[in-house]
Amino acid sequence: MSPKVVIVGGGYGGSAAAKALDAVADVTLVEPKDAFLHNVGALRAAVDSDFAPQIFLPYDHLLSRGRVVRDRAVRVEPGTVSLASGKALDADYIVLATGSSYPFPAKSDLDDSSASLEKFGATQKQLTAADKVLLLGAGPVGLEFAGEIKARWPQKQVVIIDPAPSILSGYSDAFREEILRQLDQLGVELLLGDSLAQEPPTEVGTAGAFDVTTRSGAEVSAQVWFRAYGVTPASAYLAGSLAPARLDSGRVEVLPSLQVKGQTTVFALGDITDVAEPKRAGAAMQHAEVIAGNITALIGGGKELTSYEPGPAAILLPLGPTGGATELPGGELLGPEVTAQYKGADLMVGRFSETFGLSG
Template identity: 40%
Template sequence: MGVSSSSPPEGVHVVIVGGGFGGTAAALQLKSRGLKFTLIDVRDAFHHNVAALRAAVTPGFARQTFIPYAETFGDSFVQGRVDRVDTERQVVVLQGGREVQYSHLVLSTGTAGPFPGKLGGEESYRGAVAAYENLVLQVQAAGSVLVVGGGSTGAEMAAEIKTRYPDKKVVLVHSRTELADPELQPSVRQQVKEVLLEKGVELVLGQKVTNLPELHLNVTHKDQRVRTDQDQVLTVDLVISCTGLRVNADAYRAHMAGSVAEGGALKVDAHLQVVGVSNVFAVGDCNDVAEPKTAYAAELHAAVAVANIANAAAGRPLTEYRPGNATLLLALGPDDGVGQFSGWRLPRFLVVLGKSRDLLLWKSWRELGQTRP
């Protein structure tokens, strides 16, 4: 009896480590293809962290940025922290000893960094919501706020605060003279600077904060003294750090040392297979594809990885992932934004419509099949 091409291949069980944009997109695609999978994440809800900075300044908003996994994925979701990946035995070992067997593995462990841009150790989304709501109170209590770091996260953070609370003094300190991602066109980076100045953000560029470890971050503490390497002293009530992203490599660094690039990302080939282990794929921020690390790119990676798992199981040739011209949209408050799409600079009003107003929250709630609160 011939097997119909639509029936899922036998023996496929994909394990996805990390439920960010890439991991969740992979799980949704595996679900729609009828392939067996297990999504593992340390938290109990998907964090739409594209909206994390607005959640730090807008009361009541944080709840909308967390979408519980179990309601969408049921028993295919496991909450746990991965201790290690054993590629010989093809198991993922969780802290506490539980083992999950896989035929194919998708690693989407993402990056870590300071709160509020990234979420720390909060394992329940209710605890995470409380952390954001607490930061809202700190921002409200502060007369002046200093943001450290003027990459895309720092620029967006400063804009969110100044838009919501125009009377507050907001200072952005950045070690370089240009803001936002180096992958953005110079004219778009210049626009970021113009928008922040229009909003009244004070820019201290080409200077590095030298006493960051001594400062109280995310807590309003009157008259904190922030020092720079140009001997400038800035006195503010609240300091928020938006620097120092690093790849979350703990799950795989030990067992897959030969496949890890400098900085902790996994080396991948054109099919997004981890170099040296053909049944392991890496998507999103934890692979070494040379392109801006965005939610948009992570979802594109997930589509290629899942297609290739299905292709490999069916004996078909694999598809390649080709990075295009950088697509990046920066929301600079709900009312402004800059960006480029496939190398073309976009008009600011289009970025507002496409991203800034709602930060694509509607998209995540719809894709996960749940009703936004």
């Protein structure tokens, strides 16, 4: 009998861990969505109705031996994963990979891919109807969204407001200056070191003219607005001896081995961990590789586990299909042409289609 591994969450890290462990364990991947949502492409899906269907990748061919259970974990403790359906899954090993929520359209809170696709389509229509767009938040999401909007509708005005005095702190001056240069070239207006006195009177993502005032007194008029900040780790289901590992922030304390603090058979990866690094899909997949190796070692009777080492700051930030910049580990700067080759052209849809057995 193969050891039972239950992976909670089928995002980037959870899917990668499930695929890596499929040959050595009896894997069950628990995921409420009916298809993997390739969030890397979500912002382009919000502006391009032809691109949107490509970011939904069915789980049908992800695993050869294991299974994907469409359900939601409501209580997880060592050895048991209890589901919303009332079922309980026994587990020799558990991997917590539930990620985080984030305002639409960067992430979708809908489990049905058809309903989610309709929401992306509705957003595209609302953006089409607006001459001026207000984005709250000048982090990577807000900047990338601005780039996608301007690439689709060059004449549309885009304003970004953020209370931070500068963009992308933690990265090199050269990278930040290159992004600022391209934003200026696109005509994106940045109001940094400022915030709204109160939110717009219209519903987020719904077209309708409004006027707002910032705390510094600047007046802004727009026809639609979006929130581009607010990560919330999804970890409320932790129970029993796992509960103490959940911090006030919602993140989960992990050891260098990515075992949950105080546990030997429960691991965590991605956005829910307290690993001090930017929360990116690439990091979650690196976590998955370490965890898969460690569980494989434990299954084989090994006691020496691999530690995860966060790498130096790196970021690949597209500004539409042909714009953006990349900062590699170590600080090397790559311009828009190379950034487009790596990520901009199809936002890695082809790569992940292969991962999910959907190409060829």
